[in-house]
Amino acid sequence: MHQEQPPLETEPVAAGPRPVRCRLCGRPLTGAASRRSGLGPACDAKLHPAGPDIRTRRHEVEQDALPGF
Template sequence: MTDRAPEPLPGTAAAEAVRPRVTCRRCHRPLHDPESRILRLGPECRDPAERVARHEVDQDPLPGLD
């Protein structure tokens, strides 16, 4: 006899707890990269124009802080 634990049957909670399948919103391909999974867009489908541009703004200092 062996001391191996039995493998879970397909369709059980243990087999589905691995990771949910996330697909791209545009091309519907599966995503693996953490950033792509958060954005739900693959690297090929991301448009650089859609990213928010950061720019610095001159601001007055807060009162009381010298």
């Protein structure tokens, strides 16, 4: 009464690490830091832009003296 089922076909397992893709654009990630974060360098820069460099904004400004001094 019990019939045997045919063996399930499985895809061959590739040796090596599983390919990790960027969560934003889908490109394969190769660097260890990119694989950990899940974002490629270009996409990471889009989501987390570097802050402005405050040194470039500083400059001397001529000011008038405060009244009373």
